[in-house]
Amino acid sequence: NAGVTQTPKFRILKIGQSMTLQCTQDMNHNYMYWYRQDPGMGLKLIYYSVGAGITDKGEVPNGYNVSRSTTEDFPLRLELAAPSQTSVYFCASSYKQGEGETQYFGPGTRLLVL
């Protein structure tokens, strides 16, 4: 049982380049989330999904896109990378939303945009 896995672990992008951050979970969770974490700023929700085919914006969605074609996978797409997107990105999943339900986090992807 691997839990939540993320690839790559680290990536350097040039301004204007695109990339996809991969996230996979093997716990059959309905809910999946993408967060970004900047130093001293906590976790900010980018997008989330309540099940395959259903996604919604979080607090900071601009510059990102997501899709959810399967229960297991929830990739995050950066279309035109900007220095402001330099951050650590975490994917998480949970069986349900809120109500004290535990969110399980992946190990993170560190992204540097130069």
Added chain:
Amino acid sequence: QKEVEQDPGPLSVPEGAIVSLNCTYSNSAFQYFMWYRQYSRKGPELLMYTYSSGNKEDGRFTAQVDKSSKYISLFIRDSQPSDSATYLCAMSKGAQKLVFGQGTRLTINP
């Protein structure tokens, strides 16, 4: 005003000390209160969960919620170097999304 406020620290204490970590919040509808622990270069993991007001104890850790003051705390007794991490408070109302604090970086010095 942020919904959840947490002093980012950093906080450095000697081994064996009692540590107090705190968060304040503005939304009185929050009912579910959680503490996540995040080791360096790792993802957060759930440490403690409390519903509504009151205390909850788990080994050396005690979570406390005071809804009348909109204030939650995490106490660590007999702190160990292995407790060095960033601690994030998180809370939600009903089936809504979690709202996280900024996180407090804690170092326990041997």
